[in-house]
């Protein structure tokens with residue numbers, strides 16, 4: 001009897017414990033659903049969406065939430081900046097590492113481009129290709145921009161000659177986004193012969209690095225004329241434009257195609273505003289015969305690791321010029337366009353010699369000033 005009473009008491013307490021546990025769980029569940037929805041659903045994204053968009057929400061009651069939102073904002077900004085720093089240091093690591101082939105540097109360049117687009121800023125250029133027209137400026141720009149630490153504007157902005165009135169903000173807005181470790185570059189060949197350009201560029205920054213691609217002034221003049229003739233077939237002959245009096249050998253220095261090649265006169269203007277060490281002269285001739293050598297010196301001048309080497313170039317027999325094996329943003333080899341490397345108009349040898357004679361004293365003074373013999377004579 002006592003045994004039966006004991007076992008029914010045990011069953012009763014087991015049932016009681018079971019129902020008690022179930023009802024306790026139900027109560028907790030209902031409580032959670034009714035009052036703790038926020039806690040259950042909280043995640044940063046959700047909270048972020050609930051934050052008022054404007055800082056001017058005002059009202060003391062909102063302060064708690066605003067503080068929370070502000071701290072989320074700060075946290076988001078901190079995360080973004082940490083990501084940018086990670087991106088930048090990752091990038092520095094990548095560019096420091098040796099790149100064994102043209103393909104590798106193209107890959108590094110693509111990575112850098114997307115990093116720069118994500119985390120970079122538009123900055124005023126730290127380097128400019130200022131001239132000279134028909135010297136080989138496009139080739140230098142296209143070659144240097146395969147470097148992962150260089151970002152260049154593809155078009156000629158003509159800011160320091162034609163568009164100066166638009167202001168530096170307009171100019172900056174044209175630039176590609178760059179990381180702090182990257183150089184921003186643009187090329188406008190007419191700057192070299194624009195009187196106001198050196199003063200204006202120095203006004204932007206005294207530290208701007210200047211690249212000038214120079215070429216035998218006689219060949220340069222013929223190239224310039226060939227280009228004009230291709231657009232305006234009715235212009236006078238080269239000889240008619242080049243001389244005031246051909247039989248007396250009086251050259252017309254007011255003709256732009258002649259004037260541009262008097263390099264020393266323009267250079268003197270630049271040297272009033274820039275130290276010679278801030279200017280680098282690329283030989284337009286060597287750029288064709290030894291592009292890697294010339295680009296090596298350009299990289300040194302810009303303080304860049306020598307990444308562009310002879311592995312990046314091949315000589316295209318049809319074009320008659322060096323071309324890039326793997327230029328930026330493409331996996332295909334690429335030569336410059338048809339407007340680069342045109343067949344020149346035929347000029348009498350005597351005319352060429354007269355012009356060589358005319359340019360000789362200017363060339364000699366130019367070699368002395370830059371400390372380089374370009375061997376045009």
Ligand SMILES: Nc1ncnc2c1ncn2[C@@H]1O[C@H](COP(=O)(O)OS(=O)(=O)O)[C@@H](OP(=O)(O)O)[C@H]1O
Nearest residue numbers: 133134135136137138139223321322336340341342
């Ligand atoms: N790799 C390569 N491919 C093609 N062309 C090359 C190359 N390297 C230098 N050059 C020479 O560049 C000359 C054109 O110079 P620019 O680019 O300064 O011309 S421009 O002022 O921008 O119009 C152009 O002049 P022309 O040959 O008279 O057309 C070329 O001789």
